[in-house]
Amino acid sequence: MRISIRWKLLATYLYVVGLAVALLGGYLARRLREDFVCELRTTLEREASLIASAETALFEALMPDPEAERSHDGGKAARRRADEQCRLAARSTQARVTFIGVDGVVLADSEAKASEMANHAGRAEIAAALGSSLGVEERPSATLGYSFLYVAVPVIGNASKTPVGVVRLALPLAQVDRLVGGVARASAITVVALLLLAVPLGLFWSRRLSVPLEQMVALTREVADGNLNAKVQWQSADEVGKLAAGLNNMTGRLRETYAELEEQNRTFETVLARLQAGVILADEKGNLTLANGAAASMLGLELQSALGRPFIHASLHYELDQALRRCLESGQPVQVDAVVDRDSGGRTASVRRTVEALFAPARDANNKLTMVVGVLHDVTERLQAAEMRREFVANASHELRTPAASLKAMAETLMAGGKDDPERLDRTLRSILSESERLSRLIGDLLDLAQVERGLPTDRKPVALEGAVDQALKRIAGKAKGKGLSLATAVEPQAVILSEARRVDQVLFNLLENAVNHTPEGGSLRISAAPEDSDVVVTISDTGIGISKEHLPRIFERFYRVDKARSRETGGTGLGLAIVKHLIATDEGEIAVASTVGEGTTFTIRYPRAT
Template sequence: MKPFRRRILGNLLLWLGALLVSLYVVVIQLLPLYDDAVSRLEFWLLLGLVFLLAFIVSAAVGYRVIKVLIAPIENITETAMELVKGNYQARAYEEPLAGSSSLSSTINVLARNLQEITAVREMEQERLKTLIETMGSGLIMVDRQGKISLFNKYFQNEFELRAEKLIGKFYGELPIPDKLASFIEKVFMTETPAREQMEYQAGINKRALEVYGAPVIGNHEQWLGIVIVLHDITELKRLEQIRKDFVANVSHELRTPVTSIKGFSETLIDGAYKDESSLLSFMEIIQTEANRLETLIEELLELSRVEKSGFQVDAQPTDMKAVIEYAIELMQPGLTEKNMTLKTHLTPVNVAGDANRLVQILMNLLANAINYSAPEKTIEISLYENRNQAVIKVKDEGIGIASAEIPRLFERFYRVDKARSRNSGGTGLGLSIVKHLIEAHHGKVEVDSTVGVGTTFTIYLPLAS
């Protein structure tokens, strides 16, 4: 039985006991007045009826007291206990006639306010969690005891860590690069913001990170720990290196023909022009270097155009077989000079493309195959349709390309064999132009090569609708 009810029922029983004692005293005083048995029987019957009536009245009064006063109080108490347990959906009964109605109403207002505050807090926590998990940078928080209190998926994936190896662990125990561990140690010990760029080896790849760390300050200037944010700048570093290489390569490529032209022209001015054989030889060299310089400038301008944002080709239904045959005709002098054999397996296919640009792609690939192949070798060109795409294969029997060099093959000025390419007049820009032109046609290019055996370039282009 509940405490309030036990207390009220106890008081009612005391009241009933006192009533019975009083009646007993009255009976003792009145009993001598009844001499005969009949009178005494009537007296006892009357007394029993009085006792019964008193019991009924006491029960009715007790029930009414419990219903009107005790039940609402117990309901309010139960509701308060549910709120203490965190069940903010609990509500108390509001009896208009009960004296506790204002208390019930106040408890319900408190419950609704707590429920709204909890809902807002849960929504904010969910937003914060979503923001932390989906941000494009790694994040980790270390509390004032030096233990990991917060992290996101990006940080886990960056260092291939499982959640159980992070939460609650001391930051010095994390299996992370030494440079990052030292940076966290510095921020944690000095409690001052810091920023640093670092590189580390992840398997066969080198990764670059920009790391920012800062102390977390709570209310009343209380130090709560530190937060570390990691930005992946590997691609930015790669692009920066490509830019540096590009500037260096352009300077070198321009300097070589200019130096030759300047040197031979100065020699002629100094009197070599008087020797007819020397004059002709020097003039041929000057012309060759001038042509090489012109080719380099033209290809630089062409690369600048195809790399420009928004560059598009004039895609029209084009006979790819005719394009390949025209490119072969233009490259025939090079094939004849090295006594090379060209085999073709061409199936008529119409593609959506710019004929002039497609000829440019094929000429660059054929020139690459000729330059990197020894005399009297064979080049094969295939054209066929596969899965709603036109497939063009250019296969040579050249020096081949190592697998480690293939990812850099389409970079500007990158050469597999620098000496041979330069001697043949190559600029190192042809494959870069090829890649951009193929992508402008919404196609793709793949390379399969074996050192000492040869290389196959495979181009996929969309068919004409």
């Protein structure tokens, strides 16, 4: 059974009080007895000295006379007188009086017959009195059976100046012992009374000490359970109050520190969540302990089941796991480029990404490696962009080289004598003009594409599509009429978007020109624009040759042509649709395409509606 500190304090308090009173009572009883005995001894010594002085002649008369050949039992008159004087002295001193000869024979006694008493030569007080001037002894009486205080003084002869006997006075110590016993009983009663009086006081003080201590114990339990708002509800100016205040201050500091740590943790988690780079932590055994969302997305991790497992089991990627192991073994940073194919793990559809990973060791204050930090970058788009730049440079060089080579060839033809043939000269000059126009269009499209990719000014204003469509149709009307194409429009006046008139005209013209170029003679074109919820939807449809499904995802790429031969015949550069896509994106719009080979193509543009 657990005993609370309150009862322990009370028991200790009562024990100390009781022990102190008991010890004090015992000391007082002992000291009182000693004082009484000392007082009795002084009194008996004085009385015995007076008797010895008064009875010197009697003792000399009782001494044996060898010359007269008398024994101690002679001189009956002297013995009777000794008995009378002994009893008289006892009445005056209220003590037992004994006259003893120098040889230890009892000459007279106030309470017993001297003839029946044993020789007292061996008694300590007698021997001390004969050997010096005083003999004191405390012991039970052999005759009466209870304790006496014996005080013996020598009787000095008048002529010989040597002891001629001993006067001994004795008082029983029973009265003293009764008095001391009374004091002891009074002390015991006092102890009990004080204990009874001390109980409420002890309860008060034990409660005053135990309540704050119990509150402090409860506080430590609350703090251990995570409740940092707990407080000790105790105020006092003593040490306990200071301790309670100190604990409350410590709890407050812990609360503030914990709040700061939580805020730092939230900030850390927010930063991790917002990072585009993947971050992972692995312990010294290679078990995954942390991964942010970007890392989970790159590696196809299921965070709930991945944390705490070996990295190889969580990621199913051998190359990255080996890099992590090398970092753990060498204690040095390890960098690796790995192709992550999540389809091989059986989690998602086939998604192949290129990941650049850097694993770096982390050490504690003792320079012991405790974890590995991994930073992952998805460099797929960067590599694709680099590849696209290489393709762009190659395609641009090729596209520029072709008309340049043609112009060079035709110039060489003229220099070789072709200028002397009027018909040949005319045909060559027309070809030079055509190639020059093609080169000019290519350079213009390249400049336009560079400008839109670099970012156009975004000073957007409301543009009515009705007027913009009319303007674009006028620009391609001659070419459409030459092919016998019919043009149909359905543009609502409410079709107003936020853009620039020049950008809208370039988008519409490129798409309409593209439709005219790829629509056979006798075909038709239709353009419409109408509000739809918060957008404006523009559709441009033709009855041209169409685009096969395998080409549709790439038609907005630079220099991509479905039919390269036909594109060159129509003067296309392969940049028009790429420019269109960037211009529409500048206005926060989207473009989509649907096509059926042999039936035609439809481009659908969705612009935010001007409000």
